[in-house]
Amino acid sequence: MSSGRTPRGQQQRAVVVGAGLAGSLAACFLARRGYQVDVFERRADPRAAPAGVAGRSINLGLSARGMRALRDVGLLDEVLKRSVPMRGRVVHRPDGTVRFQPYGVAEHHILHSVLRDELIALLVDAADAQPGVRFHFGRRLELLDRDSPTVTVRPVDGGDRVTVAADLVVGADGAFSATRRMLQHGLRGSHSQTVLDWGYKELTIPPDPQGRPRVRLEALHVWPAEQGLMVAHPNRDASLTCSLFLPFDGPTGFTALDTPAAIRGFIARYMPDATALLPRLVEEFTSHPTGELVTVRTTPWQHAGRVVLIGDAAHAVYPFYGQGMNAAFEDCLVLDRCLAREPDPAGALAAFEATRRPHTDTLAELSTRNFVELRDRVHRPGYHLRSLADQALTRLAPEAWVPLYTMVAHTTTPYAEAVARAKRQDRLLAAALTGAAAAGVTALAGAARAVARRRSRGPGC
Structure with a gap:
C-alpha cells in the first residue's frame, strides 16, 4: 500500500503539472496520502484572476461521479453551496x-451547474491548505525526464x-498536454486527436x-436544430x-454569420424564442472567440510507476454528455485507490x-453520439416517447430497468458496463414488444376466423 512514504520512512514527493480541475483535486488526494506535492501551472493564480474569461466555456454540470470524488475529500458540501440544481x-x-x-424519476436524479473558475479556485484553496502542498503559478513545463x-x-x-525531482509526476495539463507528449516520446503507443468540425461561442441570458x-x-x-445547437446552464445570479x-x-x-443581420436572422429562424433572451447577442457573438472541441484517445497513460496522465491529458471528450469534469474527478479517486491497493x-x-x-x-x-441526439433528436416526439417509456419502466422495476443516461449521470457504474447493460435492456424490450405484437396479431387472426365461421353458418333460429 502506497502511503506517500519511502521504505525508509522518508516523505515521497509528487509533482502535478496543471492546476486546473483535475490537477488541484489530485493534489488534495496525494496530500492526504502523505505526499509532499508541488503543483506547476503556466497560468496565473485563479484566485487572483477576474471572475470569468469572456468566451470560455465557464459552466460545468456536476453529476454523481464528480460528487463521489469531492465527497471523498470532504469538499462536496462546499461545492454544492456554489451550484444551481438542474432538475431536468x-x-x-x-x-x-x-x-x-x-432527468429521472428519483429526487437525486439532478445535475448541479457550477462556475468553472469558482470551482477551480475552491479546489486550489483546499489543496493549498494541506500540509506539504505548494502551488507555483506562471511556470511552464519545458522538459520531463520520465525515468528519473x-x-x-x-x-x-x-x-x-x-x-525538480520527484517520486511521482502527474500530468493534468489538458487536452494538448505537454506532459503527455514528453511521456510518450519514443515509446510504443498510439495517439488519436479528433477536432469536431463544429465550434462554439459563449453567450449570456441576463x-x-x-x-x-x-x-x-x-x-x-437546450435549443436543438440541425443547423445549430445552443445549451444554457443556470447561474446563481439568475443569469444563464x-x-x-x-x-x-x-x-x-x-x-x-459575419453581419449583425445574419446573426440575428439565424437565431430568429432556428431558435426563435431565444431572440428576446439574448439582448447582447451581436456584441457577444462578434467579440467572443470561437472555441474548438477535441476528443483525445491515447496510450500509454503511465510509465514505470513514475509518471501518469489524468483528465483531459489522458482522455479529452466532447462536452455533449456533460462528463468531462466528472470523469476527470473520477480519475483522481480511482488513482488514489490504486495507490492504496498496490504496494508497487x-x-x-x-x-x-x-x-x-x-x-x-x-x-x-x-x-x-450524444451530440447528434441533442442536435437532431431531443425535440422529436419519438425521443420524448422513449423517455416516457424509460421513466415508466424505471418506476415499475427500478432495480431491473435503469436508462443509460441515468447510469452515466446519476450512478457510478463504469461507462462500458453502463453501455453493455443498456444494450441488454434494449434487446429485452425489443423482444417483449415483438412478442406482444405477435400475440396481438394471433389474437386478431383468431377473432377474424371466429367471425368468419359465424357468418358461414348464417343467421340462427
Whole structure:
C-alpha cells in the first residue's frame, strides 16, 4: 500500500503539472496520502484572476461521479453551496414551443451547474491548505525526464529554469498536454486527436430588469436544430451562460454569420424564442472567440510507476454528455485507490490505466453520439416517447430497468458496463414488444376466423 512514504520512512514527493480541475483535486488526494506535492501551472493564480474569461466555456454540470470524488475529500458540501440544481432539460423546439424533460424519476436524479473558475479556485484553496502542498503559478513545463522522474520548468515571463525531482509526476495539463507528449516520446503507443468540425461561442441570458430569471432557472436549456445547437446552464445570479454550437463553415456556419443581420436572422429562424433572451447577442457573438472541441484517445497513460496522465491529458471528450469534469474527478479517486491497493508504484499506475481506459474510450463514443441526439433528436416526439417509456419502466422495476443516461449521470457504474447493460435492456424490450405484437396479431387472426365461421353458418333460429 502506497502511503506517500519511502521504505525508509522518508516523505515521497509528487509533482502535478496543471492546476486546473483535475490537477488541484489530485493534489488534495496525494496530500492526504502523505505526499509532499508541488503543483506547476503556466497560468496565473485563479484566485487572483477576474471572475470569468469572456468566451470560455465557464459552466460545468456536476453529476454523481464528480460528487463521489469531492465527497471523498470532504469538499462536496462546499461545492454544492456554489451550484444551481438542474432538475431536468428544457427543450426549446424550432417551432417555438417548449417541453420539460426530467432527468429521472428519483429526487437525486439532478445535475448541479457550477462556475468553472469558482470551482477551480475552491479546489486550489483546499489543496493549498494541506500540509506539504505548494502551488507555483506562471511556470511552464519545458522538459520531463520520465525515468528519473524530474521536471524542468521556467517562468512564462522569462527567468531561470528549475529542475525538480520527484517520486511521482502527474500530468493534468489538458487536452494538448505537454506532459503527455514528453511521456510518450519514443515509446510504443498510439495517439488519436479528433477536432469536431463544429465550434462554439459563449453567450449570456441576463436576468430581467427586476433581477429575476427570464426562463426556468433550475434546468439545463437546450435549443436543438440541425443547423445549430445552443445549451444554457443556470447561474446563481439568475443569469444563464449559453454555448452556441455551429459548424465552422457552410451557409449557417461561423464564417457565414459575419453581419449583425445574419446573426440575428439565424437565431430568429432556428431558435426563435431565444431572440428576446439574448439582448447582447451581436456584441457577444462578434467579440467572443470561437472555441474548438477535441476528443483525445491515447496510450500509454503511465510509465514505470513514475509518471501518469489524468483528465483531459489522458482522455479529452466532447462536452455533449456533460462528463468531462466528472470523469476527470473520477480519475483522481480511482488513482488514489490504486495507490492504496498496490504496494508497487508501477503496478498501481498500470492498474489505473487498465481500469480506466476502456471506460473513457466508451465515454468518448457516448459523447460523440450524444451530440447528434441533442442536435437532431431531443425535440422529436419519438425521443420524448422513449423517455416516457424509460421513466415508466424505471418506476415499475427500478432495480431491473435503469436508462443509460441515468447510469452515466446519476450512478457510478463504469461507462462500458453502463453501455453493455443498456444494450441488454434494449434487446429485452425489443423482444417483449415483438412478442406482444405477435400475440396481438394471433389474437386478431383468431377473432377474424371466429367471425368468419359465424357468418358461414348464417343467421340462427
